[in-house]
Amino acid sequence: MKLTKPQTRVIYLATMVLGLSACSSPLKYAPRDHGATTSSAQAKPSQAQDCQGSYRVRSGDTLSEIAVKCDISMSRLAKYNQLLPPYIIYVNQELLIPSVQALQTSPELVDDNEDPANDITGQSRVQPEPLQPKNQAPIKQAKQLSPPKEDSAKAIERQDTPQERVKMEKSGKWVWPMHKGLDYRYIRDRAGLSVLEIYGLPGQDVKAVTSGKVVYAGNGIANFGWMLVIKHTDEYMSIYAHNSALLVREGDIVKSGQVVATMGATGNTKRPKLYLEARYQGRKVDIKKILKP
Template identity: 35%
Template sequence: MNMAIGMNDRSRLRTLRLGAGLGLSLLLAQLVGCATSGGTSESIEARPASAPARQPVTHGQYRVRSGDTLYSIASRHGWDWRALAERNAIPAPYTIRVGQVIRFSGSGPVVPMAASGSTASAPVTTTRATRSPVTAPATMQPSGAATVSSAGWTWPANGQLIALFSSNSSLNKGIDIAGEMGQPVVAASAGNVVYAGSGLRGYGELVIIKHSDTYVSAYGHNRRLLVREGQQVKAGQTIAEMGATGTDRVKLHFEIRRQGKPVDPLQYLPRR
């Protein structure tokens, strides 16, 4: 999945030093193939931060599904979340429920979603329903964060694998792990936090950890980040809370990059 980098983050990222061989700005530009839902790819059109805002959908309706947030629905349909809340008479704290109908038609002005895709001021809204357990294919085993592989990697979260890595450039560049809103997301290996923010469209609240001059890992769609840039973390240390920012359900999108290129995380994580 392609994405744009916010102007504020672009200037901030240029100040970080990642050591010989790999710059953070290059790494972020290469972070493509974002999370998939149920094994099917999700596409976001690439556009620079200065591109015109996406035209909002102004007709029809959407029925809320488990894992949806007001912001995720608004962003997928080109709306500003505040305008969508007003259109549907949704008061603070902007709670939505599974099965609720969100309408895009009606009277009054429509405020398009900002082109930068920033989620900094968006509310954390959740659906009021318990999601049914995900039934995965037999080849997908539940993950766990208790053991460490011989290469020093541990699972970043407990949960069921719902999407696997694909070497095809148009598909998933990591794995997706289903879970519950707010459950711990941990560092898969020791390293230094080189990015913590929401400036990369399609990844939501994202953490990137540099483990060496060769390896980095990325953790997307979190509800809340618990680490800051420049912080040293240990393998298994909690770095975020699982969420649904930038996507349509609660899950962790996890990637491992070797010299800037995506590799299959299952080749590095402990077998279950």
């Protein structure tokens, strides 16, 4: 049957109306499984849950990365857990994460790296012995290593692999890290724990107090200049700061008495010196009880 022109126009208009009504109708979807719903806002809680009260350190973590992840300043996180530069942490170590209330009410903490002149137990000075010509070795011009890109050391495995395990001296005694004719003094912090400072000339040899593995080598820690941290097999660590150059790298195995750096005046110091600190399980201990001339 042939349609007239008016009939054709009516059919066309009806088709347009139906099409527009279909476009304006709300879209319907099959109901989704509520448990499978994810979003960027819901993805963060799993990360935030890691920081609920405490955080367990994973391989490759640094304290600065953990601080960012847990939305807290690294200095606050370090002080809350009694960690000192270069903020050595261990895999599976549990770090306490302060709550907002704790941050608001916690008293101001004092930096242990204060001016030694204000807090000294007593100083033991020895007049330098006159050096014979045979002992006056020329100062070595050591090549400095490139500084690290981070400001805190990566998490350390508590147990070394058999290939990396090093043998401590049978006596366990630490050896003096520099020539014994140099001036030195033990300096106590407010907690009553002493560190050792030895004074000399730039370029003089700095030796490892005992065998171990270098776990930090760089100048990324404020105030300490070029610094080394050596981990020993009995969970002790020795820290050497203000060096002019480092002669070993992270991961190197060193022997007792091995030259590992040269004395300098880098970082926050007005004179060439070696700053030597002892730690046990990451915490500062009194070096005067471990190392004596």
